[in-house]
Amino acid sequence: MEKGKPMMMIVLILLVVLLGAVGAVSFYALRLAKANQAGADTGANAPAAPSIQRLSIDQITKVPLTTVSTNLRVSADGSQNYIKLTIQVGVNNTVKKESDAIIKSLGDNEAVALDVVNGVLRNKTREELADPGMDTFQNLKNEITEKLQSAFNTNLIVDVYVVEIAYA
Numbered sequence: 001m002e003k004g005k006p007m008m009m010i011v012l013i014l015l016v017v018l019l020g021a022v023g024a025v026s027f028y029a030l031r032l033a034k035a036n037q038a039g040a041d042t043g044a045n046a047p048a049a050p051s052i053q054r055l056s057i058d059q060i061t062k063v064p065l066t067t068v069s070t071n072l073r074v075s076a077d078g079s080q081n082y083i084k085l086t087i088q089v090g091v092n093n094t095v096k097k098e099s100d101a102i103i104k105s106l107g108d109n110e111a112v113a114l115d116v117v118n119g120v121l122r123n124k125t126r127e128e129l130a131d132p133g134m135d136t137f138q139n140l141k142n143e144i145t146e147k148l149q150s151a152f153n154t155n156l157i158v159d160v161y162v163v164e165i166a167y168a
Helices: 005-040 098-110 110-122 128-129 136-151
Strands: 060-064 069-071 084-091 157-168
Touching: 060 098, 060 128, 060 157, 069 110, 084 098, 084 110, 098 110, 128 136, 128 157, 136 157
Parallel strands: none
Antiparallel strands: 060 084, 069 084, 084 157
């Protein structure tokens, strides 16, 4: 009987360690799930912005940017085209203090916003932008919106509105 006691102790210790590891992993997974459910932070511990589908037109402030004219990426046939684009950046204004800061930042840092827009456009060809079989226009708007959100570290930028677009 004395022979089995050390083996039983080892099994018991391993069981306790295994249960502790499972508990730690579960705790971490639960915290991660709660953090993801809470939504993205705007960088200043501001509440998460409602999605665009829940916002009325009055809850979005439009911030105009200077018209962008830039070369597009060279097409497969070797042709070089350019695009002229005028947009307004839509900012969720339901979180007043934070939205005012983002609107001011867009104005003060318009060069950054324009650089983001130029960067997206320069990576597109005319064919990519004119493809009727894809949701090209909406995809372009979404890509610009996501890049602006990243550049300005906020989810309060909810859309971009195309005022004018021209290709040549």
